[in-house]
Amino acid sequence: MTDQTHPEVAALLERSHRLGSDPRNTNYAGGNASAKGTATDPVTGGEVPLMWVKGSGGDLGTLRAEGLAVLRLDRLRALPEVYPGVEREDEMVAAFDYCLHGKGGAAPSIDTAMHGLVEAAHVDHLHPDSGIALACAADGQARTAECFGERVAWVPWRRPGFQLGLDIAAVKAANPQAIGVVLGGHGITAWGDTAAECEANSLEIIRTAERYIADYAERTGAQPFGAVVDAFRPLPEQARRERAAALAPVLRGLAATDRPQVGHFTDSRVVLDFLAGAEHPRLAALGTSCPDHFLRTKVRPMVLDLPPDAPIEDTVTRLRELHAAYREEYRAYYERHAEPDSPPMRGADPAIVLVPGVGMFSFGKDKQTARVAGEFYVNAINVMRGAETVSAYAPIPESEKFRIEYWALEEAKLARMPKPRPLASRVAFVTGGGSGIGRATAQRLAAEGACVVVADRDADAAKAVAEGIGAAAGGREADTAVAVAVDVTDEEQIAAALRAAVLAFGGVDLVVNNAGLSISKPLLETTAADWDVQHRVMARGSFLVAREAARIMAAQGTGGDIVYISSKNGVFAGPNNIAYGAAKADQAHQVRLLAAELGGHGIRVNGINPDGVVRGSGIFAGGWGAQRAAVYGVPESELGAFYAQRTLLKREVLPEHVAAAVVALTTGELSRTTGLHVPVDAGVAAAFLR
Template identity: 80%
Template sequence: MAPHPEAAALLARSHRLGSDPRNTNYAGGNASAKGTDTDPVTGGDIELMWVKGSGGDLGTLTEAGLAVLRLDRMRALVDVYPGVEREDEMVAAFDYCLHGKGGAAPSIDTAMHGLVEAAHVDHLHPDSGIALACAADGEKLTAECFGDRVVWVPWRRPGFQLGLDIAAVKEANPQAIGCILGGHGITAWGDTSEECERNSLHIIRTAEAFLAERGKPEPFGPVIEGYAALGAVERRERAAVLAPVIRSIASQDRPQVGHFTDSEVVLDFLASAEHPRLAALGTSCPDHFLRTKVRPLVLDLPPTAPLDEAVARLGELHAEYREEYAAYYERHALPDSPAMRGADPAIVLIPGVGMFSFGKDKQTARVAGEFYVNAINVMRGAEAVSTYAPIEESEKFRIEYWALEEAKLQRMPKPKPLATRVALVTGAGSGIGKAIAQRLVAEGACVVVADLNAENAQAVAAELGGSDKAVAVTVDVTSEEQIAEAFKAAVLAFGGVDLVVNNAGISISKPLLETSAKDWDLQHDIMARGSFLVSREAARVMIAQQLGGDVVYIASKNAVFAGPNNIAYSATKADQAHQVRLLAAELGEHGIRVNGINPDGVVRGSGIFAGGWGAKRAAVYGVEEEKLGEFYAQRTILKREVLPDHVANAVFALTGGDLTHTTGLHIPVDAGVAAAFLR
């Protein structure tokens, strides 16, 4: 069934407004429409309101993301409103206003839309509007910018009372098309969807023009000597070295996924004389600091400072940040406040290099960074025409530790077993590696798909969900330089690496007398040497992160079982198997577990078998190639064919959280080959 015409107009307007970051940030703001529909019970007319539900995003809003309320019941809540001290109780009352099943859960801003006498209402968080809202003399500037067409509403925490305030302002100012909400954002209205959108855009674009025309040329002050941005290559190199250290800082309370940006906006801000003062003031718009915390951690060293000095200073600043955050909590916490959620920063700023942002997954980390870019733009606008003056710290705390926010967090689904973990899988463009990458992403991990075949790697990464889930890197595991670059790409994409699967390989199946030195070297270079190089680079990152980690080797039944015409392959698998034992013994002190998997007979979906190995092994055993999988299955104890997914299951079993005290283990995934039983 098609949505109601007013709801359809609302969705179209939301998509247009939400698709432009100048209008609002991701998942920020909300929009509504009111209209008449037929009551399915009485058959008479009923006045309804459709409004974006809690947690939705305007740019991608669907009909299912709308809350649908009866307008008469919504407005009747005014008569039972117990006052601002108990306004949070009104959120539960919204449930009694729902029409039918009601659609999405109503958000805290529902009252703003329902109580304002306008058919269509937009509440948005544009940088230009928030800049005026966070200026020290924002009320005066609003009047200068808009005259009486846009009215100033002093800061008030979102809720029922703010809805009443805006409704009263509209009623008292019939000429107004909207308002600037102090410390927060904008609200606009209209009799039609088109008029409402036109009014929203008028406020946003007029504020942009006002800031551009009236603003001073260097609102952040001059560039600090020595703080200019490093060149792009040097910037990336330094960021890659610092990323695991910074992730350890952001993950002391709980592991986090990272995101890095070195956009011009960020670099210019960090090069300016005023950035220490402004960063210390923190963000203001509730949408901003709920994702970025009240303030970032800022390294107070130039980008050319020695790396060891920068690392040491970050450790000192982190200790200070945690103390300050705990003190902030203690200053404002009430007996019934939620427990402190953690004292690590969500945003870490490195002058000359860029910004690291963190969250429970890649999207959350990326969006946190986007919100801090919004905050920089807000600071620039406010400083250009006035002085940046965010809301009081106590008000920030009331939002951050709001009981309603806590309830929202408690409703979030339980994290998947590998949530916050970053995996790098070699040979992940096909076969077993692809199956492993698919399983790891399904269990919540972010995955770096590493493969010699760039096209295959990119295709797999796209299948896995794109850059918030997986990224592709092209790597020849015989090359130290390419492996180093792959790990740099990993830490810049996700903040670090927690789980590495050594899966890349080839198979050369020849009798001893036909095996050349070149065959031997190639087999060992790719698997024995390649696994060593990948594990060494993984260990560097994991040790710097101080979060432990997992290294898994995809070895083989051939590591312990001697078969014919297989000297090069089996010998290198034995090498890999012993690397597991050696590294488990060495890396355990860092909480890094090293385990292996010994598959056998993985024919279907295997890149190795498809590349000629299958034909050679079929010839050795005297069977047709297409029946090789059946042949292998029949020689096993369980008489079952082994598939790539079965190997992926074993990787998850080792890394999914239940085998926390297991290292140095080899798990056979061969359907039972008695000759390969481990002793």
């Protein structure tokens, strides 16, 4: 019988998915669940006692069998005999490896002892907001007793590890009537003889705590966040989001002082209500408590202390002052608690920035990390609300937070993470991204780690490309790509599209000016309207996009890349091509002009000159292919081959070849290159740059 078909494993996965899919029960990638049973040892043929438990780094809601650690229960329960004591409890993590069964599955987490040492067939460890609210109340033990009676016991705060497992096992043994425990400053643990009983006990603890807090609020009329402050009331939605779009690039640049970051914006009601309350500065300064929370949100957020309608210049100035102070305070926090063997400081920038009346900005190495950090701070707000409703919010001491944030085991976990991809933490905006070169470029940039905004006049085409990128990444589409509809001839649409990019990912680092169309006519048949539409879309459109993007990049202060998909026709005088060729020559000179102007901001501007890209091209499919085939006297179906045969390499240029050139220009290997045009034409001698 394989792990996938073992009935205990199947029941464990189903239970995990149900619990993990409801954010009231636990946060993303937080908590773990286990089951104990027997299986046949393939070596001896006898029965062996096993425990299956969610491994390190997994998520309950999406857990699969390969995400479980599989351990010999007899060996695991022998470990207390060699336990060297709490001062050396971290050594026990390595001992878990000697308890693995077979290939062992996933790496065992620090919570393995909690599951293995508790005398119960099934154990859940979860981080529900309601449970943590009691765990972080100033009189949490008394509140737990009042809420649950003897049905749930209290375990004082202890850093996760082997000793906490021993503590919970001892409390369970001493309280046979208990269905679980509240872990001070941390979360809950529940157990049962069957998977169904364990799940029911977990939900009973969570829902009972929810009702207790709600009933207390109704009975007392508690205002956990204090009275509403008029100056911090939320702006109307449109004004709020415009303000957020104006601030996001500035904040992202500040948050990226130590390392590149992607941003996420949240203006949910729970966030706005918290920030409108008079108590939000005090509560925010106390920081988050549950280890899963502050590992992702840092010890405390940065909080703006100006009203949302303050002049934008004053707000930006104040944010820079607060950021400098935050970095100083974080360094002082590190120095207060660091030991000689502590890992080096990882970075002093905030992960969470709170702007009253506007919302919350969260930051991380990628979109998922940034989004999840924001979700965790929403959890923290809910915890503060619950604790302040029934008592007072009293998170674990700062020194304990440091012990977890700079835990050697956490450092080892970070060291095991895969090397980031070349464009990780960068945000790309690709015009004409719904087909041809734009589609291939968007897909390739995403494959190299970038977050991508697929911009196209055809909203459906853009959406299809973004959805495909999300599916290829195997996660939430919005964590890797978003689609925006934009006509690049319209200034307002361009500004709106780039605001959408900023709100989605925090800013923009890489722009690909690819949108275009083509009209092939002799001079005497080219109308003024033909000329105007060619230049509006390509010359004017690329100028407008570059201008709006450069404003964002300058506000970020972290440099950037603008790449023009020009054409060999910008230097090669082909027949019946006056409007298109002149527009491409305009784009080519924009590259040189902007490279000269924007270099002081660290913004590099380069161009790519492809030969005719026939396959997959929206332009060629829209009539340009038929027109050019007629000019050269070849069937339209053979146009790509015709172009290939006139090149030095005798090779057809495809969209992915152009996309590869974009990647070559933007991944950092050519970091000292700007104002360059790269031919991607298989060698058209007449288009050689001079």
